[in-house]
Amino acid sequence: MCPNIILTEGYEYGSFHFLEPSFLHNYTDSTQFLPPGLIAITLFFLIYKYANPLWHQVIGWQTQYIQHIFQWNEFFDRIPLNDGAIFRFWQPEWLTEYMKWVYSYGFALSYWICLIYSFFSKDVKKLLRYALAGYLLQVPLILPFYNTILLQEVWYVHGVPDMLQRMLTPEEAFTTAWNCFPSMHTSIAFAGLLLSRREKNPWFRLVAGIYCGSIILSTLYLQIHWVLDVIGGMIFAYCCVKLADWIIDSKKVTGWIGSWERLGVYLSVKFGNKNHSLSSPGNRKKANEETG
Incomplete structure (x- = not known):
């Protein structure tokens, strides 16, 4: 699935307000943090501004020039329980709306909450670690998978309506529904979850755990990703976190x-x-x- 970087209206203030205590109770010298912190934040702003158009250019390039080596639709569909039907045994309307919101906007929100938290903690290494593991390393490293493997979303392969109700044309549905393995929604959310486990703030660990976990579950609930997509995304995220650790340290x-x-x-x-x-x-x- 295409990783759109979207910031929803109104959540920026809430994120900063929730994370304020980590800033007030951390006594690292603010002046010492300021130069590298501002450089990092400027870099992340540029990513926010240009990542989404750049990703759509990549999709356009894939559509025109890429000939996928592996065709996995039928193979994944034949694997028992791989469509994640077990995660859809209970589908009340409120839960469906929550999952739709989480999937549509949570992709970017999980990343930015972690960055905002690390900024208020005034820890440059933490800030860079979240950025690298949560996005900067993932995009270039995941493209070889997407450029060689054609695997489309569960709803598209099964020929059922799109639960996100994106009103796509047949041509748009074909390209929107690919880039599935590994799941990048899962990998970004799981990277944030892994790094949040290292934090001392129990409330942040709890919120990050619930929210990032919801993003991963939403991919299965909404018939977007296959179970093996999610497992692959978690393994991919773990590798990116370890690579980020090696770079930052x-x-x-x-x-x-x-x-x-x-x-x-x-x-x-x-x-x-x-x-x-x-x-x-x-x-x-x-x-x-x-x-x-």
Whole structure:
């Protein structure tokens, strides 16, 4: 399924308000965090602005030029229980509406909630880890699967109505319903869930767990993804998290972050905010190193 980056109206304030305590009770030097934090946030804003049009360009390119090597529709349909029917034994209207909302908007929301939380915690490594594992690594690494495997959504293969009611033409349905293995809704949500398990805030762990879990379940409930799509997405997400850990904890990235943090301390001293920036021995040492 195409990973649309969408921010719904009104949730930005709610996200920041909910995550405010992590900012107020974390005593990391804000000035030290500011330079690398602003760079990271600017990068994520550009992703938000350009990712969706870029992805549709990729889909157009796939439609015109890609000849998939593997055709998996019939193969996946023959696997017992692979259509996820067990997740649709109870379908009240309120649950269906919730799942539709979660699937349509939760894809981006799960990613951004984690980024906002990490920003308020003033932890550059955490911010970059969420960004890499949750999206930046996933898009380029998932394209080889989508470019070689033709697998379409459950509802399309079964010839039943689209539960999302997207009112697609036959041509639009054909291309919208592919790019299924692995499930990117699942991989982004599961990456957020895995990383949220590392947080000390129990409320954030609870909310992230319920919400990210709902996104994964919605793909099966709405007859979008096959069970093996979801399993593949979870394995893919786990690999992206481990790769992000390796990158972020490398000496080069750690050194790059440290250089920007030292710049923040130096600027704080330079422009007179000494009481705040020199509140810890570590910051005084950094400032002395920069000022000689």
